[in-house]
Amino acid sequence: MDASADLLINAVISGLLLGGFYAAVSIGVAISFGMLDIVNIAHPAVILLGSYVAFIGNTVFGIDPILSTVILAPAFYLLGMAAYQIYYVAFERRDDQSLRGLSFFFGILFIAEVGLILGFGVDYRSVQAWYTQGNLDLGVVELPWRLLVPFLLGLAMVAGLQVFLSRTFVGRAVQAVAQDQGALRLMAANPVKIKRIAFGLSFATAAVAGAALIIIQPVEPSIGREYIGRIFAICVLGGLGSFPGMVIAAVALGVIESLTATFFGPSWAPAVSFGVLLVTLAVRPNGILGR
Amino acid sequence: MASSVAKAAERGTAPGLGNAAFFGVLVIAAAAIFGATRWFGNDYAFFAAYVVVQYIVLGTAWNILGGYTGYVNFGITAFFAIGAYSSVVLYKLTPWMPLPAMVAIGGVMAALVGLGTGYLTLRLRGVFFSIATLALAVVVQTLITNWDFVGGARGAYVLRPKLAPLIGGGYIEYLFLVMLGLCVVALATARAIERSALGFGFAAIRDDEAAAEASGVPTLKLKLVATALSGGFMGMAGAPLPYYVTYLDPASGFSLNYAVNAIAMPLIGGTSSWLGPVVGAVLVGGLQEYLRVTISSAINVLVAGVLMVVFVIVAPQGVVGLFQRKKR
Numbered sequence: 267m268d269a270s271a272d273l274l275i276n277a278v279i280s281g282l283l284l285g286g287f288y289a290a291v292s293i294g295v296a297i298s299f300g301m302l303d304i305v306n307i308a309h310p311a312v313i314l315l316g317s318y319v320a321f322i323g324n325t326v327f328g329i330d331p332i333l334s335t336v337i338l339a340p341a342f343y344l345l346g347m348a349a350y351q352i353y354y355v356a357f358e359r360r361d362d363q364s365l366r367g368l369s370f371f372f373g374i375l376f377i378a379e380v381g382l383i384l385g386f387g388v389d390y391r392s393v394q395a396w397y398t399q400g401n402l403d404l405g406v407v408e409l410p411w412r413l414l415v416p417f418l419l420g421l422a423m424v425a426g427l428q429v430f431l432s433r434t435f436v437g438r439a440v441q442a443v444a445q446d447q448g449a450l451r452l453m454a455a456n457p458v459k460i461k462r463i464a465f466g467l468s469f470a471t472a473a474v475a476g477a478a479l480i481i482i483q484p485v486e487p488s489i490g491r492e493y494i495g496r497i498f499a500i501c502v503l504g505g506l507g508s509f510p511g512m513v514i515a516a517v518a519l520g521v522i523e524s525l526t527a528t529f530f531g532p533s534w535a536p537a538v539s540f541g542v543l544l545v546t547l548a549v550r551p552n553g554i555l556g557r
Numbered sequence: 558m559a560s561s562v563a564k565a566a567e568r569g570t571a572p573g574l575g576n577a578a579f580f581g582v583l584v585i586a587a588a589a590i591f592g593a594t595r596w597f598g599n600d601y602a603f604f605a606a607y608v609v610v611q612y613i614v615l616g617t618a619w620n621i622l623g624g625y626t627g628y629v630n631f632g633i634t635a636f637f638a639i640g641a642y643s644s645v646v647l648y649k650l651t652p653w654m655p656l657p658a659m660v661a662i663g664g665v666m667a668a669l670v671g672l673g674t675g676y677l678t679l680r681l682r683g684v685f686f687s688i689a690t691l692a693l694a695v696v697v698q699t700l701i702t703n704w705d706f707v708g709g710a711r712g713a714y715v716l717r718p719k720l721a722p723l724i725g726g727g728y729i730e731y732l733f734l735v736m737l738g739l740c741v742v743a744l745a746t747a748r749a750i751e752r753s754a755l756g757f758g759f760a761a762i763r764d765d766e767a768a769a770e771a772s773g774v775p776t777l778k779l780k781l782v783a784t785a786l787s788g789g790f791m792g793m794a795g796a797p798l799p800y801y802v803t804y805l806d807p808a809s810g811f812s813l814n815y816a817v818n819a820i821a822m823p824l825i826g827g828t829s830s831w832l833g834p835v836v837g838a839v840l841v842g843g844l845q846e847y848l849r850v851t852i853s854s855a856i857n858v859l860v861a862g863v864l865m866v867v868f869v870i871v872a873p874q875g876v877v878g879l880f881q882r883k884k885r
Contacts, residue, residue: 305684305687305688307631307687307688307691352870356869356870357869360873362873364627364629364683364684365623365627365629365828366824366869366873367869368629368631368684368687369629369820369824369865369869370866370869370870372631372816372817372820373817373821373862373863373865373866373869374866376813376817376862377859377862377863377866379813380858380859380862381859384859488813491695491813492695494688494691494692494695495691495692495695495696498688498691498692499692502685502688531703533699533702533703533710534699534703536695536696536698536699537695537696537699537700539692539695540689540692540693540695540696541696543688543689543692544674544677544678544689544692547677547678547681547685547689548677548678551681551685
């Protein structure tokens with residue numbers, strides 16, 4: 267096998283693995299933006315918060331990063347419910363989501379970033395666990411555990427939420443909110459309460475995604491901004507509110523980014539998501555599996 | 558909300574200064590400010606005042622799109638840095654070019670980028686435009702970082718001339734004068750828009766876009782005009798930056814502070830009129846400068862973000878709105 271074919275295969279495989287991780291990062295926005303119509307651009311900041319929680323748990327208490335965030339996911343769930351309550355009272359009830367609601371999340375994004383800089387400095391932070399080094403050797407290809415574990419974690423989380431949303435009573439209520447809030451109100455169900463639960467869930471996924479992020483790469487406070495374009499490109503390309511579409515889009519973006527990084531250099535990778543986003547908005551704003 | 562169109566119409570017909578007279582008042586005010594700063598006789602006064610006036614321009618530019626039409630632009634750093642880096646390019650290619658010409662070219666470049674982004678995304682719901690501008694900031698930064706001619710990730714040095722042309726004194730005085738002139742143009746434009754048919758079209762889009770479209774307002778065209786104007790002024794505000802900082806690298810040119818300040822200041826001051834961004838910029842900019850000198854520079858960047866979040870929750874009409882309510 268010649269060198270460039272080898273390079274190509276490796277790039278595609280690491281892109282696929284990256285895609286599973288991107289799905290974990292994007293699913294929170296797929297819920298908040300895709301189903302609840304709340305444009306939470308501060309989501310990457312919440313993910314980063316999850317990364318730093320995993321970092322503290324790992325370096326101070328020596329806890330496995332995934333374990334620590336799974337323990338803390340309920341705390342993030344409560345944080346999300348509180349955030350939605352503020353958002354509802356201050357913006358949704360006043361019907362002022364577009365200008366001030368967006369600025370609100372932008373302000374939160376900024377405060378979180380500066381807060382993390384004040385608390386942890388601008389150095390890169392990373393965690394130690396058995397899967398942060400080494401490869402799974404499959405003979406033909408070698409899969410780094412560092413990418414494989416977040417990939418599996420992401421897919422498991424997406425599959426779990428898909429089952430939750432389609433099988434349980436609360437999950438179906440969340441889908442009902444996404445379809446028609448007025449009708450839900452006529453059924454004597456309170457859409458605000460259901461949206462609070464769903465927004466809490468989107469924050470809880472950010473806790474787990476944060477652990478995945480710090481396993482894949484060392485983090486520093488401003489890294490969240492890079493993920494805004496990526497996350498929204500994935501959600502829009504996948505079609506808002508569609509989990510399968512989001513996973514396809516996440517994997518596609520992962521592969522394109524990985525190929526770009528391999529053949530044009532890693533410094534070009536952040537521009538890929540913007541290109542994908544613009545082309546999608548211009549050509550097919552409903553996404554590949556849009557409603 | 559719907560009543561604000563009526564209110565705007567009322568304001569337009571109401572007696573007040575004409576556009577030319579208002580421009581004259583602004584010029585006199587700017588001359589007085591420049592004279593007072595010169596009388597202060599200290600370079601620091603010019604450096605500090607430059608920042609505040611720069612933020613008035615940025616806030617006013619953001620408000621033309623955000624406050625008047627309701628479309629939120631998060632990509633301020635992209636437009637601002639396009640202006641700054643076009644000056645770096647011009648400095649390397651044609652060092653003899655006067656600064657006002659560089660400002661004009663930087664503005665045109667940024668306006669064109671705004672037009673392109675707007676053309677692709679403004680047909681959709683406003684939030685898609687906002688997300689696209691957020692991503693635009695990242696992609697422009699990627700392009701600049703990979704562009705060796707303007708220094709790439711290492712940054713570029715610009716030699717600031719020692720003496721100011723025309724007016725004498727230090728070059729910082731000239732930079733301040735250029736920014737003041739830009740501020741006068743931006744404010745006069747913003748106020749003229751408010752009182753013109755264009756402004757009523759913008760307000761109609763903000764209040765109910767579907768209704769505006771149905772009653773024959775050319776919404777896409779108006780939104781593109783607003784985006785180009787807003788982006789152009791941001792680019793112009795960024796054009797003198799290389800001479801101000803003398804060393805420009807992507808990390809500082811694309812600092813999130815510019816974006817947060819440019820959004821926070823109109824929201825804190827009030828988005829409904831040209832006065833809001835001025836009030837916000839003077840209040841927040843002054844407070845930041847004070848905190849930077851007395852406490853630390855880490856705290857002063859937090860101020861704008863925290864104030865913005867507090868204001869959008871507690872006082873959505875801003876400082877100007879608080880006073881207007883009292884008057885009634």
